[in-house]
Amino acid sequence: MPTLSENTSRSPLSQRIQPMGIPGLEVIDQLVTVTIDGKEVTVPAGTTILEVAQQIGVRIPTLCYHEDLCIAGVCRICVVEVDGQRTLQTACSYPVTTPITVRTHTRKVRQARRHILDLMLSKHYGECYACARNNNCELQTLAKEYGVDHFRFGHPEKPRFNIDRSSHSLVRDMDKCILCRRCVRTCIDLQEVGVLEVDQRSDRSKVITFGDKPLGEVVCINCGQCINRCPTGALRANDPTDEVWAAIDDPAKHVVIQTAPSPRAGIGECFGLEPGRPLTFEMNTALRECGFDKVFDTNFTADLTIIEEGTELLLRLHKALVEKKPVALPQFTSCSPGWVKYLEHFYPQYIPNLSSAKSPQQMFGAVIKTYYARINNIDPKDIVTVALMPCSAKKFECNRPEMCDSGWKDVDYGLTTRELAQMISLVCGIKVENLFEHADIIPARGFEGIRFLELPIKKVGPVPELLKGLFDDWNWLEGAVLKVAIAHGTANAKRVMEDIKAGGRCSECHFIEFMACPGGCLGGGGQPVPTSPAIREARAKAIYAEDSAYEIRKSHENPAITELYTKFLTEGPCSHLSHKLLHTGYTPRGKYIV
Amino acid sequence: MKPENNFIMLFFHKKALGMKPEEIIRLVAESGLKGRGGAGFPTDIKWKLAAAVKDDLKYVVCNADEGEPGTFKDRVILTDFADLMFDGMTIGARAIGACKGIVYLRGEYTYLRGFLKGKLSERRKNGLLGSNILGTEGFNFDIEIRMGAGAYVCGEETALIESLEGQRGEPRNRPPFPVNTGFLGHPTIVNNVETFTWVPCIVSKGAKWFNDIGTEKSTGLKLFSVSGDCGKHGVFEFPMGITLRELLEKVDGTGAKAVQAGGASGRCIPASEFDRTIAFEDVPTGGSIIVIGQGRDMLKVAENFMEFFVDESCGQCTPCREGNAKLLEGIELLQKGRCSMKYLRELCSLGETMQLASKCGLGQSSPNAFLSIVRNFKDEIMGRTEKTL
Numbered sequence: 001m002p003t004l005s006e007n008t009s010r011s012p013l014s015q016r017i018q019p020m021g022i023p024g025l026e027v028i029d030q031l032v033t034v035t036i037d038g039k040e041v042t043v044p045a046g047t048t049i050l051e052v053a054q055q056i057g058v059r060i061p062t063l064c065y066h067e068d069l070c071i072a073g074v075c076r077i078c079v080v081e082v083d084g085q086r087t088l089q090t091a092c093s094y095p096v097t098t099p100i101t102v103r104t105h106t107r108k109v110r111q112a113r114r115h116i117l118d119l120m121l122s123k124h125y126g127e128c129y130a131c132a133r134n135n136n137c138e139l140q141t142l143a144k145e146y147g148v149d150h151f152r153f154g155h156p157e158k159p160r161f162n163i164d165r166s167s168h169s170l171v172r173d174m175d176k177c178i179l180c181r182r183c184v185r186t187c188i189d190l191q192e193v194g195v196l197e198v199d200q201r202s203d204r205s206k207v208i209t210f211g212d213k214p215l216g217e218v219v220c221i222n223c224g225q226c227i228n229r230c231p232t233g234a235l236r237a238n239d240p241t242d243e244v245w246a247a248i249d250d251p252a253k254h255v256v257i258q259t260a261p262s263p264r265a266g267i268g269e270c271f272g273l274e275p276g277r278p279l280t281f282e283m284n285t286a287l288r289e290c291g292f293d294k295v296f297d298t299n300f301t302a303d304l305t306i307i308e309e310g311t312e313l314l315l316r317l318h319k320a321l322v323e324k325k326p327v328a329l330p331q332f333t334s335c336s337p338g339w340v341k342y343l344e345h346f347y348p349q350y351i352p353n354l355s356s357a358k359s360p361q362q363m364f365g366a367v368i369k370t371y372y373a374r375i376n377n378i379d380p381k382d383i384v385t386v387a388l389m390p391c392s393a394k395k396f397e398c399n400r401p402e403m404c405d406s407g408w409k410d411v412d413y414g415l416t417t418r419e420l421a422q423m424i425s426l427v428c429g430i431k432v433e434n435l436f437e438h439a440d441i442i443p444a445r446g447f448e449g450i451r452f453l454e455l456p457i458k459k460v461g462p463v464p465e466l467l468k469g470l471f472d473d474w475n476w477l478e479g480a481v482l483k484v485a486i487a488h489g490t491a492n493a494k495r496v497m498e499d500i501k502a503g504g505r506c507s508e509c510h511f512i513e514f515m516a517c518p519g520g521c522l523g524g525g526g527q528p529v530p531t532s533p534a535i536r537e538a539r540a541k542a543i544y545a546e547d548s549a550y551e552i553r554k555s556h557e558n559p560a561i562t563e564l565y566t567k568f569l570t571e572g573p574c575s576h577l578s579h580k581l582l583h584t585g586y587t588p589r590g591k592y593i594v
Numbered sequence: 595m596k597p598e599n600n601f602i603m604l605f606f607h608k609k610a611l612g613m614k615p616e617e618i619i620r621l622v623a624e625s626g627l628k629g630r631g632g633a634g635f636p637t638d639i640k641w642k643l644a645a646a647v648k649d650d651l652k653y654v655v656c657n658a659d660e661g662e663p664g665t666f667k668d669r670v671i672l673t674d675f676a677d678l679m680f681d682g683m684t685i686g687a688r689a690i691g692a693c694k695g696i697v698y699l700r701g702e703y704t705y706l707r708g709f710l711k712g713k714l715s716e717r718r719k720n721g722l723l724g725s726n727i728l729g730t731e732g733f734n735f736d737i738e739i740r741m742g743a744g745a746y747v748c749g750e751e752t753a754l755i756e757s758l759e760g761q762r763g764e765p766r767n768r769p770p771f772p773v774n775t776g777f778l779g780h781p782t783i784v785n786n787v788e789t790f791t792w793v794p795c796i797v798s799k800g801a802k803w804f805n806d807i808g809t810e811k812s813t814g815l816k817l818f819s820v821s822g823d824c825g826k827h828g829v830f831e832f833p834m835g836i837t838l839r840e841l842l843e844k845v846d847g848t849g850a851k852a853v854q855a856g857g858a859s860g861r862c863i864p865a866s867e868f869d870r871t872i873a874f875e876d877v878p879t880g881g882s883i884i885v886i887g888q889g890r891d892m893l894k895v896a897e898n899f900m901e902f903f904v905d906e907s908c909g910q911c912t913p914c915r916e917g918n919a920k921l922l923e924g925i926e927l928l929q930k931g932r933c934s935m936k937y938l939r940e941l942c943s944l945g946e947t948m949q950l951a952s953k954c955g956l957g958q959s960s961p962n963a964f965l966s967i968v969r970n971f972k973d974e975i976m977g978r979t980e981k982t983l
Contacts, residue, residue, distance in 0.1 A: 073767040074910045076951045087958060088950045093767035108950055112913070115947040119916035152940060153920050179915070198762065198909070201745070203919040205909030 035101040049080060049091035049102055060104055061113065061142055063231050064180035065092040067532045068518070070189055075120075075180050077142065079112050080104045088112055114146050122153040123203075124232070125160065125175035131233040136529060138231035139178060161206075166216030168396040169224060169238055169525075176234040177207060183226035183235055190518065192491040193342065195220045219345045219591055223338035223490065223516040224392030224416075224525015237392045237526060240413040241423055247384040247412070248291040255384045256372070257287055258364045260298045262390035262521040263417035264546075265539040269528040270421030276538025278546055286424045292386070301360040301367065303555035304564070305335060307466065308582050309357040310555075311573035313511055314470060322476045328352035330485070330500075330509040335359040337397035338516025338525075340586065342490055347497050348588035356583040361387045361394055362403055365410030366581040371568040380406060386413045388420050390524030393516065405581050416526025450492045452505070455482040464556040466565055469572055483509045489518035607722065610685050610797045611730045615645060618689040622793065624801035626813035631657060631749070631786035632856055632880025633955065634812070637793075643773040644690040644781045652692035653782040654683050654735075655758070656790055658699045659742045659749040662857035663902060664882035667817040668787040670829045672699075672706050675791055676713050680737060682790030684722065685797060687735040690783055695737035698754050701744040710739055746906035750954045751784035753908065764908045765954035788817055788881070808834030812873035816881065820845045822854075823887030838877070839868040847885040852892070852970070857882035858899040859959035862892075864970040892971040893978075896964050897925045903960040914957025917948040921964050931978040938976075942968060 030045040034052050043052050048071075053060045064075035073093035082089045083101040088108060103109065120139060128134050156175070164172040179198075184207055187196040195218055199208040209218045227235045247253045264280040273279075287295045312331065319327040334340055334355045343350060358366070364387070369380040387394060391414070397403065398411035415423075460474045485506055487496045493514050499506040506512065517523045519536035522543065552558055569578050613621070623638035644652060656679065660668040671679055683695045699707060714737055717723045725734045740758060742748050748757045752766035755777050776782020792814060796804050804814040812834040818841070821827050825846025832841060838855070842848050853863045855872065856879040863870060863877060870877050886895060900922040907914045924941040927933035933941075945961030952958045968975065 071767060073953060074912070076911050076913055076953065079951045087952075090767065090953075095769060097769070111943065112947045112951040115917075115944050116912045116951065119912050119920065119944075122920070123916060153916075153944075179909070179912075201747075201909045202904055202907040203909065203915050205915065 032096050033099045034096050035099075037102070037104055043096065045097050046095045049082075049089070049094045049096060049100075050078060052096065053091060053102075053104065058104055060091045061145065062092060063138055063142070063178065064182060066182050066185075066229050068190055068229065069182060069185040072181055072185065075116065075178070077113055077116050079109060081106050081109055110146075114148070115152075117142055117146055117148060118152040120178045121148065121151055121155060123156060124178060125156040125158070126173075126233070131176070132236040132239070133230075133233035133529070137233060164215050165238070166214030167220060167222065167238065168216065168399045169222035169392040170215055170220070170227065171236050171238050172215055173234050173236070174206060176232045178232055178234075179205060179207065180231055181207070182229040182231065183207060186226045186229050190491060191221075191223060191225055191489065191516070192494050193219065193221055193223075196226065219589075221338045221341040221345070221490065221516060222393035222396045222525070225517060225523075227392060227525050228523075228527065228529055228531045230529075237416050237419065238395055239419050240395070240415065241419050244384075244386055244413050244415065244423070247386075252382055253384050254293050254378050254382055255291070255386060256294045256296065256368055257292045257386040257388055257415075258296045258298045258301070258361065258368075259283070259287070259388040260361070260390060260521065261543060261546075262524060262527065262539070263388050263420065265522060265542040266390060266417050266527045267421050267424075269535070270418060271425070274538070275535040276542045278542040280546060283420075283424075286428060287388075287420075289427050290423055296364065296368075298360045298364060298387070298389075300558070300560050301363040302335075303558045303561050304363050304367070304582065305357055305360045306555040307561060307565075307573050308363075308578060309333065309355045311467065311470065312355055312357060314467070315574065317480070317510060318471065318476065321480065330483075330506070330512045331355055333511075333513045334584075334586075336393070336515045336517075336521075337391070338393035338490065339493060339514040341393065341396070341589070342493060342516060343497075343514075344587055344589040345591055346494070347501075348590055350497070350500070351586045351588055354586055356579075356585065358403075358582055358584050359394075359397065361389060361414070362397065362410055362584070363582050365398070365403070365412075366406045367564070367568075369406035369408050369410060370581060371564065375567075380408050383408075384412050385410070386415055387411050388415050388417070390417050390521045390527045391517075392416060392525035394526070402584055405584075417524075418526060418528055421528070449488065450496060451486045452509075453484040453486075455484065456480075457482060464554075466556050466562070466572065482511070485509045485512045487512065488515040488520045490516050491518075607681070607728055610681070610794065611688060611728055611733065613688075613797075615689045615691060618685060618797075619645060621796065621801050622689075625796045625804040626801075626808075626811075627789065627792055627796065627804065628812065628874055629786060630788035630792070630816065630880065632662070632859075632878060634874035634878055637785065637789055640773060640783055640785070641686060641689050643771070644692075644783045647774055647781040649781050651694070651778075651780045652687075652690055653777045653780055654687045654690070654692045654695040655751075655754065655777065655782055655784040656683055656695070656697045656787055657749060657751065657754060657784050658697050658703065658787050659754060660700050660703075660787070661746040661749045662859065662880055662882050663899075664821050664854070664857045664884045665819045665880060667819045667829045667881045669703065669706075670817070671787050671791050672703065672710065676710055677717075678791045678794050679787055680713065680717060680722075682785075682793035683737060684727070684735055685793050686783060686785065686790065688730075688733060690781070692781075692783075693734050693736075695735060696758065696777070697737060697739045698748070698758060699739055699741055701742045704741060707739055707741065714739070745908070746902075747908040747954070747956050750956060753954065754784060755782065762908075764910045765956070767953070786880070809871065809873045809875070811875045816872075818879075818881050818883050820847075820883045820885070822883075822885035823847065823850060823890070824885040832872075835871050835873050837869050837871050838863060841872065841883065842868065842885065845883075845885070849888065850885045851888045851890060852886040852895075854884040854886060854895070854899075854963065855879045855882070856959075856962075857884070858902045859956070859962060861962050862886075862895070862966040862970065866970075891974075892967050893925060893929055893975050896967045896975075897922070897929075899963040900925055900960075903956070907956065907960070911951075911953040911957060913948045914952045914954075914960060917944055917952075917957070918960055920944060921961060925964070928975050929978060935976075938968065 031042050032045045033042050060078050063077045064072045071093045073090045078091040079088035080091045081103040159175045161174040184196045188194050247255050265278050268277045268279045316327050319325045332353045365385045368385050373380040395414035398414050403410045457477050457480050460477045487493045496506045522539040523536045619638050619641050627637045628634040723736050727733045745763045747753045748763040750765045753763045757763040772782045807814050818830045855877045903918040904922050909915045945965045948961045949958050
């Protein structure tokens with residue numbers, strides 16, 4: 001049984017244990033002197049040449065290297081000359097264990113890098129202007145840096161592959177792929193889902209799904225982490241902005257957007273701002289400027305989800321602790337659609353554990369097309385709901401066939417942070433932070449790993465008015481110890497699920513929060529590119545700062561929530577109407593391919 | 595094995611196993627034995643590095659993935675001298691402190707698998723494999739046969755290890771080297787079939803015997819697989835340092851236009867340079883000698899080799915994956931007389947980049963044939979028209 005901390009990734013050992021931990025070679029804690037371009041620096045043995053260069057401000061270009069991923073050393077763009085070595089060495093993979101002298105821009109190095117770029121461009125089909133990653137493309141940046149002014153080894157005139165648009169969330173354009181394999185490593189190692197793999201050898205090699213099936217038909221969970229790590233435009237989100245603009249331009253349509261907290265912390269990066277500068281109010285105003293009729297905060301339905309999901313947990317706990325009946329525990333959260341699809345594929349037997357409460361996005365859609373439509377006297381057929389999410393899987397979620405409980409498609413379109421930035425730049429150019437005044441809005445969290453919490457319940461009460469009808473007597477909760485776990489990142493989710501299967505610590509929990517993406521929503525597949533631990537950290541700081549300034553700390557104290565349960569969902573949480581609108585069911589998918 | 599042979603073998607094994615691991619390594623060092631797969635890395639250094647690593651699990655891997663075009667000498671060893679090779683592996687295991695051996699057998703040699711397995715069970719019966727081998731307290735070693743699946747790149751030692759681990763056969767980043775982090779993360783020595791085979795010969799005849807043959811830097815005898823436009827094809831044993839002229843005389847190949855030494859990844863030596871010697875410091879080879887007669891079209895020769903590499907590159911690193919295809923396209927242009935001098939220079943410069951920046955030996959050596967043919971046969975390959983095809 002794998003322990004919770006064990007790395008179960010499929011990457012070769014040699015790639016994972018770098019740069020440290022070579023058995024028998026006790027290099028740890030030793031210092032070595034490295035000379036890079038004449039600059040001498042002393043570093044702990046095992047540091048890679050690239051890390052040393054970064055420390056002393058020497059620029060070495062990279063493509064297949066990514067901070068979040070294991071070392072591949074395949075693109076070869078980071079080659080440098082190491083004195084005494086016959087061949088050039090890749091800076092990303094070369095751990096320094098003895099004193100060495102490194103040169104980063106000799107003739108050989110410059111020539112090799114230029115050739116490598118020329119070779120990549122000889123297979124890279126498409127025009128930069130007509131690419132989602134124009135001006136934010138690592139290949140384009142390097143081509144500029146190395147003075148590419150013509151295609152030395154040619155340039156493809158026609159595409160070799162069909163663009164895969166089968167997925168609601170992702171678009172794959174393999175003609176732009178440079179085979180850096182970051183997506184493969186993201187899928188196999190970081191997320192441990194394993195949808196992408198390299199097929200064939202030589203110049204026939206290609207990143208494929210199982211059996212080269214369309215992405216929409218395989219076990220892809222739509223987390224979009226591969227998009228965040230693709231250096232080119234080979235992977236992008238399925239972009240519905242044209243449809244959203246069409247709805248805005250249609251006078252008969254009432255277009256409502258809900259905004260999740262995480263995009264506010266990230267959107268500034270799309271306008272060249274440092275990560276960690278929240279643009280909550282600016283973004284809100286910009287949305288009105290775009291022409292959305294109403295701008296809402298998804299935090300409202302996040303509170304609603306908490307009430308519904310919390311009630312569900314109370315009912316499950318009551319059944320287990322008081323009625324002593326079999327019930328599926330721990331209860332799993334269901335607000336991360338990537339995680340939900342992961343469970344449906346890989347652990348379908350645990351579907352009863354998933355909270356039936358919809359995600360905040362879907363609850364919002366259902367409430368807008370019912371309650372909001374009624375009180376504003378708008379025909380729900382004329383309402384278009386758009387969800388701004390940091391997430392690519394949300395696009396899939398809103399297209400699930402069962403998500404039509406309002407009688408209409410609850411959420412019509414899912415927009416990512418990047419796509420909204422594109423819409424805003426049409427409206428106000430690229431100086432968004434100066435243009436708009438502050439409006440009003442509120443904040444989420446994110447981390448990477450697995451955490452546990454034990455909450456002993458010493459005293460029960462006061463019970464919120466909203467929940468009073470749930471039980472006559474609440475004393476059964478007294479003395480109970482609520483065990484909670486959190487797992488962010490699908491690889492961690494996998495570890496927790498394996499632990500539950502094996503009857504480990506996680507199986508004793510009552511409640512587990514799962515998030516498909518490392519760093520939670522802040523690191524979502526719809527967030528700006530690039531991503532790194534430092535960028536996610538900065539986004540988290542921004543959002544925590546906002547959160548701490550917020551006065552209402554409990555969901556049931558949110559006046560909008562109280563109003564909804566008084567005027568609309570009058571039978572309370574987990575009642576008949578709430579079940580109809582705010583809860584859902586899941587599909588055991590298994591690992592079989594359609 | 596006849597009884598008297600058995601006695602001699604037993605005597606020899608006792609001799610080998612009576613030596614301390616460091617004595618074995620010193621003996622191999624004195625012999626000057628270098629990797630017979632073609633790279634010529636000193637065997638003793640490899641063994642010494644692996645021996646120095648503290649680990650309860652170490653591996654001895656025999657690279658029997660004989661895939662270099664024009665090489666078939668290992669097949670002869672596997673067929674006729676398999677016991678010598680197993681002896682060498684056992685001695686290697688003793689030297690580095692390994693308890694497991696693996697023969698990575700070329701997919702195309704599957705027909706030898708049963709035969710080799712039979713040899714291994716015979717050795718187990720005779721106490722040459724298993725626990726406390728020949729009464730040597732604490733020396734436990736056994737060998738298993740694992741099959742390759744036909745990829746040329748799996749002859750590269752780290753790709754071979756990846757393949758053994760069940761991954762795609764793709765070379766790893768080095769460092770770390772297999773002697774530190776090899777099969778399943780444990781110290782591993784990977785040596786060629788022939789390298790292992792020479793070890794018991796050195797143990798029984800002495801390091802001096804081996805060292806006296808050959809040149810200063812390339813000692814001993816070497817097996818050659820000779821093919822192509824010559825009178826005698828087959829596997830030959832010659833001393834290292836033999837000149838190409840001498841070799842061609844022995845195989846009735848005098849009058850050749852060129853010799854491709856070292857297989858597809860080797861170099862093409864023109865007749866004007868036949869006085870060069872086969873040695874790691876001059877013309878290195880893993881044993882493949884392809885004699886190219888006067889009637890051959892050198893562009894066809896180059897095309898043949900490049901087609902091979904375009905097919906066999908693992909596709910992992912950019913220079914090799916895309917570069918080989920570009921070189922092959924260049925040859926096609928040359929055949930049509932449509933390759934400008936400027937573009938040919940660009941391709942040669944690309945070839946240099948491939949030699950310098952590719953991840954493994956495959957990409958680093960794949961342009962060799964192209965570059966040496968362009969350098970030595972420029973007059974022949976330039977100025978063609980489509981009619982001459």
